[in-house]
Amino acid sequence: LFRSKKELAKGDYTKLKLKSTPGVEGSQTYLIQVLYFSTGTVQEWLKFHKNLKKVITGQEIATPEHKYTIAKKLLEGNALSKFSQAEADCGSPTDIRFKKCLDDVTKHIFTRLYC
Numbered sequence: 001l002f003r004s005k006k007e008l009a010k011g012d013y014t015k016l017k018l019k020s021t022p023g024v025e026g027s028q029t030y031l032i033q034v035l036y037f038s039t040g041t042v043q044e045w046l047k048f049h050k051n052l053k054k055v056i057t058g059q060e061i062a063t064p065e066h067k068y069t070i071a072k073k074l075l076e077g078n079a080l081s082k083f084s085q086a087e088a089d090c091g092s093p094t095d096i097r098f099k100k101c102l103d104d105v106t107k108h109i110f111t112r113l114y115c
Contacts, residue, residue, distance in 0.1 A: 012036060014074070018058025032058070038077030045109045048074070049102065064093035071102070082108045 013035045021027040034055060037048040052071060061067055068087060075083050086104035090097040 008033070008035070016055055016059065018054060019060065020058075022057055022060050034074055036074055036076045037079050038075070039079065040109075042109060045079075045106065049106070052102075064095050064098050067095070067098045068093050068101075071098070075105075079105050079109075 013033045015031050015033055017029045018032055019027040019029055032051065032054060034051045035044075035048060037045065040048075052074060055061070055070060055074075056067055059070075061070060071083060072080060082105050083101050086101040087093075087097075090100055
């Protein structure tokens, strides 16, 4: 069976270039389409979260500040508000605090849909 892919409007996603082998000079690159995320199903959030991890790894984003920046560029609306609120509550950026901010968005998505 073939599943039809949802047609994406130009403003629904961005294309980012990632390294196939991060950390290796001259590594081949590939393009990934990442949907912006505002609200959606748990499956859509989990796919977004997986793609965000790919972007962080494939673009060799190492500092917490840059991780926050890319997340805020890809999040919109309700999800961005929740992430920004968690960021303000956490204090200065660290990897652990970045994960907590994403966990807060995850809890928000799951709670909104299943409670």
